[in-house]
Amino acid sequence: MAIKVTEDYVRFDAGDTSLILACAIGERPRIVYLGGRLFASHPAEIDLIHTRQHAHGSADVEIAPSILNELGAGVVAKAGFLVHRNGDEWYSFFSVTAIECLSEEEVVITCLDHHTNIEVKHTISMMVDNEVITFQTSVQNVGRSMLNLQSCMAACVPIGPQFDQTIGFSGRWAGEFKLQHIPKFIGSYVRENKKGRTSHDAFPAIILGTAEADENSGQALGFHLGWSGNSHIEVERLSDGRAFVHMGEYLFPGEVLLGAEEIYQTPILYVGYSGDGFNGLSHKFHNALKSKVLDDRKQNKPRPIHYNTWEAVYFDHSPQKLMELAQRAADVGAERFVLDDGWFGGRRNDQTGLGDWWIAAEVYPEGLKPLIDHVNALGMEFGIWFEPEMVNPDSELYRKHPDWILSAGDLEQVPFRNQYALDLTRSDVCDYLFGCIDDLLSHHNISYIKWDMNRDVHHPGHAAGRAVTSKQTKALYSLLERIRNAHPDIEIESCSSGGGRADYGILNHSDRIWTSDSNDALDRQHIQRGASYFFPLSIMGAHVGPEVCHITGRKLSMELRVATAFLGHMGMEMNLLDETPENLKILKLGISLHKQYRRLIHQGDFYRLDTPDFVNAVCVVSKDKEQALLSWCNMTGHSETLPPRIFFTGLKPDKLYRLRIIWPVGLQSITSPSIIDVMDLAGMGELVMGEALMKIGVQAPLLHPETCIIYHVQLDD
Ligand code: DGJ
Numbered sequence: 001m002a003i004k005v006t007e008d009y010v011r012f013d014a015g016d017t018s019l020i021l022a023c024a025i026g027e028r029p030r031i032v033y034l035g036g037r038l039f040a041s042h043p044a045e046i047d048l049i050h051t052r053q054h055a056h057g058s059a060d061v062e063i064a065p066s067i068l069n070e071l072g073a074g075v076v077a078k079a080g081f082l083v084h085r086n087g088d089e090w091y092s093f094f095s096v097t098a099i100e101c102l103s104e105e106e107v108v109i110t111c112l113d114h115h116t117n118i119e120v121k122h123t124i125s126m127m128v129d130n131e132v133i134t135f136q137t138s139v140q141n142v143g144r145s146m147l148n149l150q151s152c153m154a155a156c157v158p159i160g161p162q163f164d165q166t167i168g169f170s171g172r173w174a175g176e177f178k179l180q181h182i183p184k185f186i187g188s189y190v191r192e193n194k195k196g197r198t199s200h201d202a203f204p205a206i207i208l209g210t211a212e213a214d215e216n217s218g219q220a221l222g223f224h225l226g227w228s229g230n231s232h233i234e235v236e237r238l239s240d241g242r243a244f245v246h247m248g249e250y251l252f253p254g255e256v257l258l259g260a261e262e263i264y265q266t267p268i269l270y271v272g273y274s275g276d277g278f279n280g281l282s283h284k285f286h287n288a289l290k291s292k293v294l295d296d297r298k299q300n301k302p303r304p305i306h307y308n309t310w311e312a313v314y315f316d317h318s319p320q321k322l323m324e325l326a327q328r329a330a331d332v333g334a335e336r337f338v339l340d341d342g343w344f345g346g347r348r349n350d351q352t353g354l355g356d357w358w359i360a361a362e363v364y365p366e367g368l369k370p371l372i373d374h375v376n377a378l379g380m381e382f383g384i385w386f387e388p389e390m391v392n393p394d395s396e397l398y399r400k401h402p403d404w405i406l407s408a409g410d411l412e413q414v415p416f417r418n419q420y421a422l423d424l425t426r427s428d429v430c431d432y433l434f435g436c437i438d439d440l441l442s443h444h445n446i447s448y449i450k451w452d453m454n455r456d457v458h459h460p461g462h463a464a465g466r467a468v469t470s471k472q473t474k475a476l477y478s479l480l481e482r483i484r485n486a487h488p489d490i491e492i493e494s495c496s497s498g499g500g501r502a503d504y505g506i507l508n509h510s511d512r513i514w515t516s517d518s519n520d521a522l523d524r525q526h527i528q529r530g531a532s533y534f535f536p537l538s539i540m541g542a543h544v545g546p547e548v549c550h551i552t553g554r555k556l557s558m559e560l561r562v563a564t565a566f567l568g569h570m571g572m573e574m575n576l577l578d579e580t581p582e583n584l585k586i587l588k589l590g591i592s593l594h595k596q597y598r599r600l601i602h603q604g605d606f607y608r609l610d611t612p613d614f615v616n617a618v619c620v621v622s623k624d625k626e627q628a629l630l631s632w633c634n635m636t637g638h639s640e641t642l643p644p645r646i647f648f649t650g651l652k653p654d655k656l657y658r659l660r661i662i663w664p665v666g667l668q669s670i671t672s673p674s675i676i677d678v679m680d681l682a683g684m685g686e687l688v689m690g691e692a693l694m695k696i697g698v699q700a701p702l703l704h705p706e707t708c709i710i711y712h713v714q715l716d717d
Pocket of ligand 1: 310340341385452454495496497498514516517
């Protein structure tokens with residue numbers, strides 16, 4: 001049982017995490033403590049030792065923060081709740097009226113502000129099996145007049161003073177999930193995303209750590225807003241030593257107006273604590289995502305190897321060529337063939353046809369059935385691309401329904417990939433989209449959708465007026481659910497110009513993310529590492545791209561490209577008809593090796609290694625610690641004579657493991673004899689104790705830059 005409710009407190013304990021809330025009836029609801037597990041201490045004692053005293057130049061009584069730091073209480077920290085009624089009644093002040101346990105993991109704290117007639121409910125849970133805490137707040141207008149809700153965070157979480165390391169996320173198209181280490185500060189680190197999608201540059205997450213925290217040690221807190229719309233993320237460090245993390249939706253002016261009895265609900269904020277560094281945090285988030293967010297019927301199925309047509313043909317579709325590609329893909333081991341953009345309406349380039357979701361007769365005179373049958377006969381599933389939320393002005397749909405788009409007054413649309421966003425808050429728009437998708441799925445053997453979304457939404461106005469990004473995001477989730485309910489076996493990939501819509505909100509309605517449009521293996525090493533803080537390898541689309549990357553122009557070996565896609569949900573995205581027989585052989589070998597190890601890759605515990613900058617190293621260890629894979633990638637050259645040692649992690653110290661290098665096949669070092677030769681690492685390998693692999697480490701072989709090797713260790717029985 002994670003929850004213990006006493007008269008004045010609610011306490012959650014699981015694993016190494018504790019959360020204590022003060023919520024006496026009639027008092028303001030407060031987060032007293034969130035951090036490492038407390039065993040003996042009583043909540044009242046924890047509350048007491050937080051006592052702060054009066055300081056000159058401040059209020060005569062210390063005003064404690066509350067879950068929303070609302071204005072009426074006079075808290076000096078940033079307010080997490082801003083409302084008014086026609087300019088008045090901004091002074092919210094909540095007191096607890098009821099506490100209800102919904103389950104062994106979840107509690108609802110109901111609060112009323114009887115001064116301004118607003119009720120809020122904080123739904124708070126701690127998942128017993130992975131210790132991730134969730135906060136979600138709903139606001140109900142229990143007054144008669146219109147309530148203008150300017151902002152409401154899911155929660156304002158107080159942070160202990162020891163968490164003074166701040167890590168945020170930045171990025172760009174084809175360069176997502178870049179970590180940024182923020183120097184110590186007083187004030188706020190704020191990320192405001194108003195792009196109408198999760199975004200490439202402001203992934204809604206924050207990691208805080210103690211000063212010395214690294215991948216494997218130190219204390220860390222992780223925060224992620226499971227939301228695919230606009231977001232506000234803030235780490236606030238006050239000059240009085242206190243600190244908070246605020247996370248919620250970024251709302252446009254007038255976006256949430258609540259009439260009598262109407263309710264607004266925030267997105268879910270996920271919070272994790274780790275006493276074992278950032279890797280410990282990732283394990284909890286990965287496990288929470290797998291057990292509570294994703295549809296486990298899909299996740300338990302081995303992740304099929306993809307072949308995606310985009311970079312092979314772009315808009316130049318020909319059934320004959322696609323069939324040849326399908327044949328090649330099957331030959332090298334693909335299990336799912338995904339037909340990307342260009343199969344429908346007049347979509348022969350990116351300026352026309354979006355919205356016209358019928359098979360293009362000029363390209364597919366016999367429909368898609370012959371291609372699908374061919375793909376199925378080759379033993380592959382068939383997947384198809386949609387970008388349902390968008391319309392090209394040059395389309396039949398737009399010509400018929402120009403009023404179906406989001407817009408703002410008479411402002412010109414901001415040009416963006418020649419397309420406008422449809423207004424999903426209109427039921428006729430969703431009915432149309434559902435009808436088109438349902439019709440195609442009902443009449444074809446299609447088991448997978450790549451659901452794309454390729455523009456920021458600058459003018460999210462319904463009928464050119466009220467901003468509706470919040471409602472639009474919820475409508476998107478409902479549309480996805482409607483499709484999943486009608487076609488329970490369908491799997492959905494969330495793509496938004498690559499990784500522009502990757503978050504736990506969308507993953508509650510989909511099964512995979514397209515991590516980035518960059519298939520450049522070296523870029524991907526960074527991108528996948530960045531994504532791994534919150535996302536497990538099983539949902540991270542990772543494709544072997546062409547030899548010369550279409551985005552960076554960099555030429556990279558097939559061995560490196562395979563090694564990089566190997567630790568992910570593996571696939572391919574290149575013109576296989578252009579590849580040399582030698583490269584196809586290497587690709588086929590890599591794919592068959594991935595199939596051999598994919599259970600471990602997708603179900604094991606994932607670790608990032610702390611290494612010098614010229615290397616990216618990650619590792620995945622089976623839950624029973626019987627085997628592990630470790631990928632070591634020389635991104636560039638090293639400055640010292642030899643590369644460093646490689647420290648394994650997560651193994652059983654007192655057990656013998658057989659150490660081998662499984663990729664690339666037949667690897668040789670630059671000079672000999674090397675450790676590869678003396679330990680026969682490219683052959684049968686050697687037996688080494690777990691403690692030696694973890695404490696002493698294995699000498700990395702001398703390799704050229706842009707070489708990635710994969711070790712395998714197997715417990716010897
Ligand atoms: C953007 C996606 O990220 C690509 O993979 C591809 O599907 C294109 N859109 C198609 O327009």
